Amino acid sequence: MDSALMDAAVARAKVGDRPAFGQLWLDLSPRVAAYLRSHGVADAEDVTSEVFLAVFRQMDRFSGGGAAFRALVFTVAHRRQVDWHRQRTRRGTWLTLDDLGSEPASPSAESAALAAIADEQVVAALGTLTADQRSVLALRVVAELSLEETAAVLGKDLGAVKSLQHRALARLRRKLSPDPYPRDALARLNARHA
Template structure:
C-alpha cells in the first residue's frame, strides 16, 4: 500500500467513509483489475473496473479480513462483473467503432512504442487463445497475485482443479514461446482442434 500507513488503518478509514483511504485502495488495485478484465477480452475494461469498484465501495463496510483477503474479494467482484458482461454481450449484437480516437495512444519514441505494442500484442494473443478457464487461473495468479486457494474461491473451483488448469496453461504458453510463435497456443491448448485441421 502506497500510503505509508498500515493496511488496517487504511481499511478502517475507507470503511468509515474517508475518500483518501478508498482512493488509496483503488490506486493499489485498479491497474491489476483493469488488466485482468482487458486480458479476458472485456469490451470496455475500464467501465467494468469502475463497476467493480462501485461494488467494492458498497460492500466495503461489511468486509472483514487482511490485505490478501481484500485483494481476493475485489477480484471475485471483478470476475463476477466480467461473467455478467459476457452474458449481456451474448444476448445483444456488438457494434464495432472503427473511428477510435487517437487520444491516449502511445507517442514519442517510435521504436519504444513499437516494441511495447509488439509485446502487448503477443500477451493479448497468448492470453486470448488460451481456454477461458486456464486464462482466468493464470491471470488471477500472476496479475492479481492471488494464492491457489483464493483463485479457487474466485472461480468456484477446487484447489486441485486450479493447480491443473495453471499447469496446463503455463505449459501451453511455454510451448508457444519456445516455438517462437504465440499463434501456436491454439494447437497446444486445444490438441483435438489441431488434429481436426
Template sequence: MDCAHLDEAVAAARSGDGPAFARLWTELSPRVAAYLRAHGVAEADDVTSEVFLAVFRQMAGFEGGGDAFRALVFTVAHRRQVDWHRQRGRRGLWLPLEEAGPDPVVESAESTALGVLSTEGVLEVLATLTPDQRAVLALRVVADLSLEETAAVLGKDVGSVKSLQHRALARLRREISPKPYPRDVLARLKPRHA
C-alpha cells in the same frame, strides 16, 4: 502496497475515510483492469469502475483484512467479466468509437500499431488457453492472489487451481518458445568423432 498498509487502508475505508478509498483504488485498479483485459473485456476501464463501485458499496458490512478485501475485489471482477461476455453475446457485434469514423485528433500510426501488436500478441497467446486456465493465470499473476484466494474467487478447490495453473504455464511455454529442431537437423549439428 504491502499487507500491513493494505490492512490499514481497508480498515480506514470501512469507517468511511475517503483517502483510504483512493489508496485502495490506486493500488488495485490497474491489476483489475489488466485482469479484465486478459479476459477480452474491451471496456476494461469502465468495468473496473463498476467493480470498485460495487465493492465500495459493501464496505460498511465488510469484515476482514487486506487479503480478504483483495479476494473480494477479484471475485466481483470475475463476475463482472462473465456478465460482460454474456451481455456482449446477447448484443452481438459492436463497433468501438475509435473505429466509427475519422477523428481529427489521433495518435500517430506508429504508436497505434505498436500498441495493437503487443496487445494482440498477448491476447493471441492467451486465447490458446481454456477460460479456466486464463482465469487462474490472471488471478495468480495479474491480481497476485494466493492459490487459496484464487480457489475462493473461482469456486474451485486448491488442487484444481494448481492443476489449471500448471497446464496453462506448460501451454504458454509451448506457444512462446520456438519449435524444436527436427531430429535430422540435430543429428547434423552433433560433432562426429572419427
C-alpha cells in the same frame, strides 16, 4: 502496496475514509482493468469502475484485511466479466469508438498505454488458453492472488486451480517457444557422442 499498508487502508476505508478508498483504487484498479482486458472486456475501465463501486458499497459489511479485500475485488471483477460477456451475447456486437474508424486527432492516454504494454505474441498466446486457464493466470499473475484465493474467486477446488495453472503455463511455453532447442543442438549432441 505492501500488505501492512493495504490492511491499514482497508481498515480506514471500512469507516468511510475517502483517501483510503483512493489508495485502494490506485493500487488495485490497474490490475483489475488488466484482468478484464485479458478476458476480452472491451470497456475494461468502465467495468473496473463498476467493480469498485460494488465493492465500496459493501465496505460496511466487509470483514478482513488487505488480502481478503483483494480477493473480494477480484471475485466481483470475475463476476462482472462473466456478466459483460453474457450481455454481449444477448445484445450482439457492441461497437466502440475505435471500431467506428474515425481516428481522434491524438491518441488517448489509454491507447498509448495499451500500445506500450501490448505484445501481439503474448496476446495471441493468451488467446490459445481456455477461459478458465486465462482466469487462473490473470488472477495469479496480474492480481497476485494466492492459489487458495484464486480458487475461492473462481469457485473451484485447489487441485483444479493448480492443474489449470500448470496446463496454461505449459501451453504458453509451447506457444511462445515452439522450438525449445536450437536447430543444430541435436546434430552437435550426436556428433559429440559418435
